[in-house]
Amino acid sequence: MVVVHSEGDTVVFTVEGWHKLWAFRSELRIPRANIKSARHDPEAAHTWGFRAPGTHIPGLLKAGTFYLVGSVDNKPAFLDVQHQENTVVVELTDEHFARLIIEVENPDAVVAQLNELAAAPS
Template identity: 65%
Template sequence: MVTVHLQDDSVVFTVEGWHKLWSFRSELRVPRSHIKGVRRDPAAAAHLAGIRAAGTYVPGLITAGTFFLDNVPDHKPTFLDVQHPDNTLVVDLKAEEFNRLIIEVADPEAVIALLVKEII
């Protein structure tokens, strides 16, 4: 699971608990201006096609880490951390290491409200 909060001009995505080990990341910082959009998408982490660069993939259990997905046109990696798909958000990025983040959060609606407010 990932927690999301604002710090100065950045959005901080903090990977919690054992997910740090599974995803090989503890935190991602993204300038607010680099977030193109955010949406709830419970199916985003299902049926992934591509290459796992660093992380964990156990179908039906957890998907965490850096993945190069086949359906990404710019060939940039995607960061994933999803165990319970119902709480999945997709955060689209520009000018970042990752083209998008596919993450599980405790309260998807609250995170969407926080990020949409910052995008506008």
């Protein structure tokens, strides 16, 4: 699971617990200006691609860096999803990752928070 909070003009995505090990990453820091949008999308966790590095245990967990099949931008995505019903997709610009596909505790609250931050003037 990922916890999301803002620190000034930066949004911090903190990977919790054992997921740090599976995802090969403990946090991501994204400038607010580089967040295009966020949406609650439980089906996004079903995308597949090539791990680089990451962990995929079918039906249980998908975490880490993935080059998703069909991605038009040829940039990787960061995934950390165990319970797909809590999946949020964060679209990014000018970042290493094209998008974040993450599990959060309260998807609706996180989507509202991120979309508000994305819409706010810099």
